[in-house]
Amino acid sequence: MALARAAGQAGPGAALALLWLLVRAAAPPAVCAPGDSGCLRLSVADLFDRVIRHSGRIHSLSTALCAELENRFPARDNELGKPARRCPTAGMLTPNGKEYAQKIPREELTYVILKLLHAWKEPLSHFNQHMEHHQELPDDSLSKAKQISKMVHELETGIEKVTEKMQSMGIISNSLHGMASSEAAGFSSTNEANMMSDSDFIHCFKRDSNKVQCYLKILKCRIMPENSC
DSSP, X not given: OHHHHXXXXXXXXXXXXXXXXXXXXXXXXXXXXXXOTHHHHSOHHHHHHHHHHHHHHHHHHHHHHHHHHHHHSOOOBOTTSSBOOOOTTTTSOOOOSHHHHTTSOHHHHHHHHHHHHHHHHHHHHHHHHHHTTOTTSOHHHHHHHHHHHHHHHHHHHHHHHHHHHHHHTTSSOTTHHHHHHHHGGGOOOXXXXXXXXXXXXXXXXXXXXXXXXXXXXXXXXHHOGGGOO
């Protein structure tokens, strides 16, 4: 608490640096590393807790990086004076608000979460390559970008483990595979990402990372209503 107060008094830059240090210090290993048989022995509730915490760390990192980039590279304005921002996932249908997310089938909500994460993997990889050529950016910002990309892969793997667990227990059906095969081929977000400024790109990712975390919390509550959330 004393460190947080000191950082707040020192200004927003110090506060962001402290947030990054706290996130790094608190970050455990991957949600479910490949070949980690221990994940199979965890309960559904424990697996959900892991992925929700992991998604929270991703959102914290993206929030800090977004603030840094917006300070260094203000968002472009178009001729109408409005931000020229079209997110890479703008064409993707997602639940609009908590109320709707609580109503759609659990399988569909699970698929939306996985689809969002998958859609960002390639754009984040290109973004990292692009960021490496920014000589004026501090190493801390570059490190955040790489960490976010790595953690998105880990989160997708972790949610796949949760999905397998739920399917094996009959909590959700296996219809998820049909959804993936029918829609995956028609979506590409890389072109839109290439047309964006760095700060716009991370702003869009921050928005979607918040969606993922909210959807995960809603999905857990729907599957385990005894948590009274």
